[in-house]
Amino acid sequence: MAAPGENLRIDGDRLWDSLMEMAKIGPGIAGGNNRQTLTDEDAEGRALFQSWCEAAGMTMGVDAMGTMFATRAGEDSQALPVYVGSHLDTQPTGGKYDGVLGVLGALEAVRTMNDLGIKTKHPIVVTNWANEEGARFAPAMLASGVFAGVHDLDYAYGRKDLEGKSYGDELKRIGWQGSEEVGARKMHAYYELHIEQGPILEAEGKDIGVVTHCQGLWWLEFTLTGRAAHTGSTPMNMRVNAGLAMSRIFEMVQEVAMAAQPGAVGGVGQVTFSPNSRNVLPGSVVFTVDIRSPDQAKLDGMRAEIERRAPEICAELDVGCAVEPVGHFDPVTFAPELVENVRKAAERLGYSHLDIISGAGHDACWAAKVAPATMVMCPCVNGISHNEDEEISKEWATAGTDVLFHAVLETAEIVA
Ligand code: HGY
Ligand code: MN
Ligand code: MN
Numbered sequence: 001m002a003a004p005g006e007n008l009r010i011d012g013d014r015l016w017d018s019l020m021e022m023a024k025i026g027p028g029i030a031g032g033n034n035r036q037t038l039t040d041e042d043a044e045g046r047a048l049f050q051s052w053c054e055a056a057g058m059t060m061g062v063d064a065m066g067t068m069f070a071t072r073a074g075e076d077s078q079a080l081p082v083y084v085g086s087h088l089d090t091q092p093t094g095g096k097y098d099g100v101l102g103v104l105g106a107l108e109a110v111r112t113m114n115d116l117g118i119k120t121k122h123p124i125v126v127t128n129w130a131n132e133e134g135a136r137f138a139p140a141m142l143a144s145g146v147f148a149g150v151h152d153l154d155y156a157y158g159r160k161d162l163e164g165k166s167y168g169d170e171l172k173r174i175g176w177q178g179s180e181e182v183g184a185r186k187m188h189a190y191y192e193l194h195i196e197q198g199p200i201l202e203a204e205g206k207d208i209g210v211v212t213h214c215q216g217l218w219w220l221e222f223t224l225t226g227r228a229a230h231t232g233s234t235p236m237n238m239r240v241n242a243g244l245a246m247s248r249i250f251e252m253v254q255e256v257a258m259a260a261q262p263g264a265v266g267g268v269g270q271v272t273f274s275p276n277s278r279n280v281l282p283g284s285v286v287f288t289v290d291i292r293s294p295d296q297a298k299l300d301g302m303r304a305e306i307e308r309r310a311p312e313i314c315a316e317l318d319v320g321c322a323v324e325p326v327g328h329f330d331p332v333t334f335a336p337e338l339v340e341n342v343r344k345a346a347e348r349l350g351y352s353h354l355d356i357i358s359g360a361g362h363d364a365c366w367a368a369k370v371a372p373a374t375m376v377m378c379p380c381v382n383g384i385s386h387n388e389d390e391e392i393s394k395e396w397a398t399a400g401t402d403v404l405f406h407a408v409l410e411t412a413e414i415v416a
Contacts, residue, residue: 004409006348008116010129012398015108016233017398023096032388033096037089038066038133045088046176049103049128055336057125061185062178064153065143065350066130066171070292072110074123075415080188082120082412083371084109084404086129087363091135095390097195097380097397103128105193105401109408120223120412122188129363130171136161137217138288139262139327144363147183148370150329162272167289168376187371189338189411192364192376193404195392199383200356207351207399209377210343212334214358215294218303221286222249222310225320228275228283241283243273247317249310253289256305260298265359266306268289294331296359332365335372338411342376345406351399360385376404 025045026035034043046068050060053070061069071081086102107127114121129147134140137159145151157168171177196202201209226242230376257266271287289306293299307323314321346353358376367373378400381391 004406004414006047006105006350008399008406008409009349010108010112010330010393010398010405011115011130011217012401014111015104015397016394018052018104018107019096019100026090028093028388030093030388032318032390033094034092034127035088035090035094036092036136037133038136038167039081039173040174042089043174043176046128048086052107052142053126054113056107058110061180062176063180063182065146065182066154066178067143067147067182068128068163068174070126072124072126074112074120075149076121077123079122079123080186082125082188082408083127083367084185084408085129085363086192086194087129087132089131089133091386093132093386093388094133095388096374097386097390097392097399098197098385099132099194099399101195101392101397102193105397105404106264108401109405112405117416118409118414119414119416120409122412124408127350132363134327136234137167140361141166141363141366144366148366149227150366150369151185153182182372187367189335189339190364190365190367190371190373191404192362192373192409193400194362194376194377195380195385195390196356197360197380197385198381201354201377201379202381202383204354205352206274206354206379207396208342208346208353208403209356210339210346210353210400211358211375211377212339212355213294214332214334214362215292215309216288216299216331217292217327217329217361218287218299218325220291220303220306222327223322224285224314226282226284229281231279231281234281239281240318242282244315244320245314246271246285246287248313252309252313253306255289256302257291260293263295264291264298266302288326292359296331299331329361329365331366334364334368335373338372338374338407338409341407341410342374342403345403345410348406349399349402351403376400376407
């Protein structure tokens with residue numbers, strides 16, 4: 001089967017217009033987006049996406065986790081579909097492109113197939129995975145995790161946000177609880193376009209990231225129990241200071257991650273003090289340690305050392321210490337034949353490219369458990385992401401989507 005010709009290219013202006021249109025939904029306070037999963041803003045973005053998919057002649061299916069699957073028919077209805085997607089939900093102070101580029105890039109590939117009258121053997125399914133971010137309901141990649149059989153539906157439905165609202169209730173409230181059994185769909189292959197969310201491609205002057213692997217992750221939720229007390233009248237030697245224990249654990253996590261260099265990260269993004277009053281020493285402190293590495297031994301070694309040393313730190317301060325893993329996936333190796341399709345597409349289209357390991361987690365990491373999967377990356381300005389300043393160029397978005405388009409056609413097999 002002939003490879004797509006080098007002149008087959010998507011419509012970068014139409015892609016960019018769609019990105020800017022979606023960015024109007026759930027605006028942030030500084031130019032980015034706050035379209036957190038299962039909020040009214042998420043529902044609005046879903047409705048817009050569905051309208052675009054239906055305008056492109058696709059039929060929409062939704063599963064019981066709220067993941068959206070828009071199908072473009074293939075010539076062989078018995079052939080398993082090629083799935084292409086990412087996520088439309090954002091961080092609270094998210095950018096306009098994290099996840100969104102992958103969903104709307106996949107839609108643009110279908111729009112271009114329609115324009116050119118391209119027919120493929122395999123159907124194409126453009127996918128919007130629910131709750132990729134895990135910002136509101138931990139863990140990240142929750143819906144794709146249920147799809148891959150890593151989590152069961154009851155566990156997922158029971159996950160709660162900081163206000164005590166459950167995933168299942170919120171999904172029903174916004175009206176996006178689909179009827180499809182999660183994971184019943186079988187994939188021929190899965191592709192995901194995503195911004196790098198790091199500085200490498202831009203620094204190396206490369207248009208395309210050929211993603212060979214994704215680093216693994218642990219999210220360890222610590223609950224430290226001190227004694228709520230007056231910050232003024234409580235003598236220093238009478239304090240049971242959970243906040244002090246937390247700060248010593250943060251320093252320890254930094255030390256463990258630095259000792260595991262190169263190829264390891266560790267930090268904390270979310271802390272909840274209770275009662276969180278400025279003149280009360282916290283009775284409890286809850287925070288999630290996020291550690292990652294592409295090296296399995298390093299990843300598990302960091303976890304073991306942190307879980308060994310944290311209770312020792314707390315014991316010195318008479319602070320109670322409990323830890324629960326609330327997110328995990330091992331380092332992922334993507335499908336070599338799909339990775340080669342991405343590399344060949346970049347070369348055919350004349351884009352510079354670099355093999356890269358994804359620093360961030362993606363739904364592709366769980367898709368890879370049930371089908372051959374890989375990713376395409378484009379640079380982002382100064383490597384900034386999970387920040388409203390996240391920015392890419394139209395050229396980068398176009399290049400990434402061109403490569404995605406070609407790789408998908410290679411796998412879906414053009415028949416006319
Ligand atoms: O945490 C991650 O890597 C992804 O952004 N959910
Ligand atoms: Mn993402
Ligand atoms: Mn993200």
